[in-house]
Amino acid sequence: MLLRIDQSSTTPLFDQLASSIRGAAITGGVKPGERLPAARDLAESLEVNVHTVLRAYQLLRDEGLVELRRGRGAVVTDRAERYSQLSAAIDTVVVEARALGIAPDTVTALLREALK
Amino acid sequence: MTETPTIVGQKRHLIFGIVIPVLISVVGAIVAMTWLPQLPDTVAIHWSEDGADGYGSPWTLILIPPVITVLFTVATEYTVRAARRARGATNNEKILVATRSFLSVILTTGTVGSLAVQRGLADAADAPNISAPMIIGAIGGLVLAAVVWFILPTAAPLTFDEKPEAEPLDIAPSERVYWARTVHISGAVVALIAVALAVAIGAAILTMVSSSNGSSLALGVAVFVALVSIGMSFWRVRADRRGFVVRGALGWPRVTIPNADIDQVRVVDVNPTADFGGWGWRWAPGRRTGVIMRRGPGIEVTRRDGRRLVVTVDDAETGASVVKTLIARSSARR
Numbered sequence: 546m547l548l549r550i551d552q553s554s555t556t557p558l559f560d561q562l563a564s565s566i567r568g569a570a571i572t573g574g575v576k577p578g579e580r581l582p583a584a585r586d587l588a589e590s591l592e593v594n595v596h597t598v599l600r601a602y603q604l605l606r607d608e609g610l611v612e613l614r615r616g617r618g619a620v621v622t623d624r625a626e627r628y629s630q631l632s633a634a635i636d637t638v639v640v641e642a643r644a645l646g647i648a649p650d651t652v653t654a655l656l657r658e659a660l661k
Numbered sequence: 662m663t664e665t666p667t668i669v670g671q672k673r674h675l676i677f678g679i680v681i682p683v684l685i686s687v688v689g690a691i692v693a694m695t696w697l698p699q700l701p702d703t704v705a706i707h708w709s710e711d712g713a714d715g716y717g718s719p720w721t722l723i724l725i726p727p728v729i730t731v732l733f734t735v736a737t738e739y740t741v742r743a744a745r746r747a748r749g750a751t752n753n754e755k756i757l758v759a760t761r762s763f764l765s766v767i768l769t770t771g772t773v774g775s776l777a778v779q780r781g782l783a784d785a786a787d788a789p790n791i792s793a794p795m796i797i798g799a800i801g802g803l804v805l806a807a808v809v810w811f812i813l814p815t816a817a818p819l820t821f822d823e824k825p826e827a828e829p830l831d832i833a834p835s836e837r838v839y840w841a842r843t844v845h846i847s848g849a850v851v852a853l854i855a856v857a858l859a860v861a862i863g864a865a866i867l868t869m870v871s872s873s874n875g876s877s878l879a880l881g882v883a884v885f886v887a888l889v890s891i892g893m894s895f896w897r898v899r900a901d902r903r904g905f906v907v908r909g910a911l912g913w914p915r916v917t918i919p920n921a922d923i924d925q926v927r928v929v930d931v932n933p934t935a936d937f938g939g940w941g942w943r944w945a946p947g948r949r950t951g952v953i954m955r956r957g958p959g960i961e962v963t964r965r966d967g968r969r970l971v972v973t974v975d976d977a978e979t980g981a982s983v984v985k986t987l988i989a990r991s992s993a994r995r
Contacts, residue, residue, distance in 0.1 A: 547838065548840070549836050549839075550837050551837075582899075590837075590839050591839055593837075
């Protein structure tokens with residue numbers, strides 16, 4: 546599980562952290578049942594406030610990717626498995642787009658349109 | 662006729678690595694079986710300093726050597742055979758093969774010897790001391806193991822070769838990184854550990870049956886083996902600005918290497934038996950420590966003092982790149 550946050554970015558830190566963890570779930574870097582690092586530990590590592598980490602964890606709990614349990618911390622749910630299916634689907638899109646020679650910008654535009 | 666790639670010393674391995682140890686234990690068992698009519702119904706199977714203090718069926722003593730020798734030979738043959746096919750056996754695998762002969766001789770001499778002295782006895786309580794066969798067995802076992810060692814083909818060199826260092830991540834200086842991964846042993850190794858546990862528990866039960874004072878110790882050993890197996894089977898690997906940390910599920914063992922102490926980091930391809938002589942928390946030549954949970958890619962961190970730590974882990978590539986990024990940052994800060 547690779548987590549990256551950028552202090553100089555305009556995106557809020559908790560948002561960056563949440564999407565980093567989400568990304569790890571999609572690529573299989575973190576698996577269902579796995580425990581995320583303790584908020585205090587992760588905060589110390591990334592040099593952010595512990596509330597920033599907790600807020601990211603709460604965001605992920607709200608979308609069902611982690612379960613927050615007293616004493617057990619944040620545990621990744623089975624939803625991570627489904628997220629990695631999305632990753633496989635994205636791979637298919639990339640392969641198809643390359644085969645057809647469609648420019649990356651066009652593909653993202655198509656995706657954005659389809660997601661509306 | 663189709664030729665499979667020739668493996669050096671195929672015949673020698675078959676005769677000295679498999680047939681001889683198994684044959685010794687089987688012949689010993691057969692000889693002991695012919696003594697059955699002369700033996701008391703219950704024989705002494707356990708001794709303390711004062712003489713015999715545990716009794717059981719002679720079959721226990723007759724069957725122990727062939728069963729253990731065959732089990733050990735079968736259990737080790739899988740990895741040894743794979744290694745011999747791939748590149749020839751290294752010292753680590755040769756030790757496994759030679760150990761079969763040692764086991765076979767010490768068990769056979771010990772049990773057959775202790776039955777031999779009980780022939781014609783009316784009461785097993787009169788069984789004399791058996792330290793002589795045990796000592797002879799230990800010496801004989803070592804001698805045969807040494808002979809087997811020299812007969813087997815020369816050891817293949819360790820397969821560990823130097824790989825280029827990992828590339829740092831493509832990230833902005835303002836970015837913070839944290840990388841963590843859990844590692845655990847594979848199903849096949851779980852099975853091996855289960856066998857080891859079964860042996861430990863079996864030994865505990867046997868000791869309980871045969872002697873009363875050793876039982877709590879043996880049970881303690883079994884529980885200890887169980888705890889250590891769990892603690893050594895699940896690990897967490899972490900790399901961040903604080904350093905590279907590898908720690909067992911129970912919090913111990915734990916190795917922490919500050920980024921400032923790291924000289925190099927690379928992805929290596931680990932072959933557990935050849936490079937580290939097996940799985941688990943391991944030591945190897947070249948001042949290497951390993952947390953070896955499976956075959957395949959791992960992260961090798963070289964400290965400034967030359968010691969190396971190898972961890973087999975999924976996505977070792979990313980992990981090594983994170984470490985490389987972090988050590989570049991830590992040296993830039995100084």
